Amino acid sequence: MKIDNSLPLEYSTGQNQINILGFWIFIGAEIMLFGTLFAAYFTLVDRTGNGPTGADIFEIAPLLIETFVLLTSSFTIGLAIHAMRLGKQKAMMTFFGITLLLGLVFLSVEIFEFNHFYHVGAGLQTSAFTAILLTTLGTHGAHVTFGLFWGLSIVLQVRKRGLTPETANKSFIFSLYWHFLDVVWIFIFSFIYLKGLM
Amino acid sequence: MDYFDRFAVPHPSPAIYVSMVAIGLTVIAIIAGLTYFKKWGYLWREWLTTVDHKRIGIMYLISALLMLFRGGADAIMMRAQLAVPENTLLDAQHYNEIFTTHGIVMIIFMAMPFIMAFMNFVVPLQIGARDVAFPRLNALSFWLFFMGAMLLNISFVVGGSPDAGWTSYFPLAGNEFSESVGTNYYMLALQIAGLGTLMTGINFITTILKMRAPGMTLMKMPMFTWSALVTNAIIVFAFPVLTVALLMGTMDRLFATNFFTTANGGMDMLWANFFWVWGHPEVYILILPAFGIYSEIISTFSRRNLYGYKSMVGSMVIISLLSFLVWTHHFFTMGQGALTNSIFSITTMAIAVPTGVKIFNWLFTLWKGKIVITTPMLYSLLFIPIFTIGGVTGVMLGMSAADYQYHNTMFLVAHFHMVIIPGVVFAMLAALHYYWPKMFGFKLNEKIGKVGAWVISMSTLLAFMPMFFSGLDGQARRMYTYSESTGFGFLNMLSFIGAIGFAIGFCLIVYNIYYSTRYASRDISSDPWDARSLEWATHSPVPEYNFAITPQVNSAEAFWDAKKHGHELFTGEYEKIHMPNNSGVPFIMGCIFFAWGFSFIFGMWIPVIISTIGIFACMALRSFEKDHGRYISVNEIKKTETSRGA
Ligand code: HEM
Ligand SMILES: [Cu+2]
Secondary structure, X not given: OOOOOOOOHHHOOHHHHHHHHXXXXXXXXXXXXXXXXXXXXXXXXXXXXOOOOHHHHOOHHHHHHHHHHHHHHHHHHHHHHHHHHOOOHHHHHHHHHHHHHXXXXXXXXXXXXXXXXXXXOOOXXXXXXXXXXXXXXXXXXXXXXXXXXXXXXXXXXXXXXXXXXXXXXXXXXXXXXXXXXXXXXXXXXXXXXXXXXX | OHHHHOOOOOOOOHHHHHHHHHHHHHHHHHHHHHHHOOOHHHHHHHHHOOOOHHHHHHHHHHHHHXXXXXXXXXXXXXXXXXXXXXXXXXXXXXXXXXXXXXXXXXXXXXXXXXXXXXXXXXXXXXXXXOOOOOXXXXXXXXXXXHHHHHHHHHOOOOOOOXXXXXXXXXXXXXXXXXXXOHHHHHHHHHHHHHHHHHHHHHHHHHHHHHOOXXXXXXXXXXXXXXXXXXXXXXXXXXXXXXXXXXHHHHXXXXXXXXXXXXXXXXXXXXXXXXXXXXXXXXXXXXXXXXXXXXXXHHHHHHOOOOOOHXXXXXXXXXXXXXXXXXXXXXXXXXXXXXXXXXXXXXXXXXXXXXXXXXXXXXXXXXXXXXXXXOHHHHHHHHHHHHHHHHHHHHHHHHOHHHHHHXXXXXXXXXXXHHHHHHHHHHHHHHHHHHHHHHHHOOOOOHHHHHHHHHHHHHHHHHHHHHHHHHHHOOOEOOOOOOOHHHOOHHHHHHHHHHHHHHHXXXXXXXXXXXXXXXXXXXXXXXXXXXXXXXXXXXXXXXXXXXXXXXXXXXXXXXXXXXXXXXXXXXXXXXXXXXXXOOOOHHHHHHHHHHHHHHHHHOOOHHHHHHHHHHHHHHHHHHHHOOOOOEEEOHXXXXXXXXXXXX
């Protein structure tokens, strides 16, 4: 393995650079995935059948908590990567941990919110609108859930193996993933919730 | 026993019971054979756990040929049923199931792996790389495709085949009108195979962008590699659409949601739109690599460099963009109004322009070339006129007003077979003959090969030209019979004879493989066709590390320059080579995906949960594992190279 020390650790081997490019292309595919979900959402948003509309069921409080928590976690994962580049493993791990905790909070609030939807009569089977709403949110939520486990496994690896080109690469790629989920959430926040609340 | 009732076939027939027995016997025979010849270890070590792009390519190739057989059997049954009016060989239900599985198998499980086979085998060689960017992911892609294919293929003996057409339009494909688990098979099998394809897309774009030999700029890549790059870009952007559509379809069927139903706000046309937003790019995913193959073959056997390299690349890029802008032409008649139809008519016809550019480039390559007629070249030469018939009728279909007459008739069926068969199938058969010596170290017999090419191409014409006429006369597609008075009998009989001819052609190819394996000379050069690109610069069969020394490239035809103009491809000393380790995880993950899909199809939630956990466990295993690959030492390289006569 050739290590190029003029580059940040996560870019320092050929395989590392390949991994990062591959992941960017994967994000391209993810954009199409969420793009399709949004297209479906916009198509079905007014097709509420006998069920409620967005304005009937959206709640401000959980929405603000989710948004605040997730945006902050995007910031902290940025700090984690910054610390990693400075070689400060401990600080990195702390920020990584905070990120995952915030992710967990986000997820808990989302579960609470789903529960609320269900209780106000917006179940998966109620109408085309509720189905696409829950599917879009659920797909994002499933990504966050996956991210939590993934992030946890990276934290464990960094703890055991230290900051190597490999673990640094994984952490960096994880941060891309996490920022991406944040971007998706911004779209969900603006085009699903805000537009729905108006 | 009630539990097992769900696995019963809803519309049994003696033929299905016979197939069950046949499948059972084949499985037993395979297991017994492997045990008797003590081949389990070999199978596991050399194939099931391999991450070598060449072996994965060969496995794709074998799967594609098997699926061609399965899809072909479906085709023969359909044509036999329609050969005479009011035939009763098949009833309506069975006919529905057969045209559905025929379409799915041919597009997703025959044409796709055929393309994947050559992409896998050829692209890393053409760019002078050791393997793809993510060899393990590549193995996983293969196993996901394979398990998806197996899942769909068992449907007709376990629980019932899908029967709503390969397009699976809702509401027909919803629970109300498709009660059996058949359409669940469709949703899950395509989902699993589609995930594999998506990963291939990511893998190959990365490979092509990052792993080219020194000196090979983008505009010096061989044309097949270019076509692979563009194709994989289409895959990455088109397949997620299918993923979402299938997810929504699955939820409609298994969780009673209302995406595509006609109640509670559901919208059936949304499926049709999503399906074709993926589906039209999909046909270009099939055709572009085929174009790439033709470019390689035509320039090799005209002994000339490809005419209009830049316009070839440009037209592929334009096709890839346009392919996302034409999907509505598949349902002009389903009510979106004149303005929309007109716009999509124009984009559709526009696609014929870059396609035409490519055809003329091939013709100009042939012009004044020293043409050598070999089997691959014969397929390529037959492709040009037959494909043009398909393309021109495509433009006819693209005129929305006229499409009201053609839509859902045999005219449409004739169109897409006349593009897909000469376009994709001929290309893949040409590639089979062309790359066979590189894969296995001996050539397929040219005489049998050429007879096969003629039989197959003439049968294609015989089978599909009559459909243009019966279609214009009003014979609808997907109808299991027609009355005597329609007068369609004669034309359909011709089609039947053509289909039989095609089957004979297929048998000739299989026979050729058998014959050449036994009798062909093993003493051939590593460059038997006097070809032009890097894959011919290494030994046949290719050593596992592909190239002992990484080649230096200075033109789009590096190997040709090396042969004719004294360019040095391999400079420098042997160095130890880093290779990835084999791994059983992709195969095991594939098996778990199979179990996951199967239990999902039948709504057996506990196994679904267990296998979901299994899938994630495999991923975790991969994440924690320390696998840095292994090195092939200089001594070993020297030994291999001398034994190959370098
Ligand atoms: C010159 C380029 C082409 C044009 C203008 C064109 C146009 C069309 C149109 C308008 C239809 C829909 C007709 C209808 O449903 O009434 C159609 C169907 C189809 N085309 Fe093409 N096409 C072209 C090339 C191709 C190629 C290269 C392929 C495949 C390799 C292909 C595969 C198909 C398939 C599979 C269908 C039918 C799908 C179905 O309904 O089951 N076409 N084409
Ligand atoms: Cu199309």
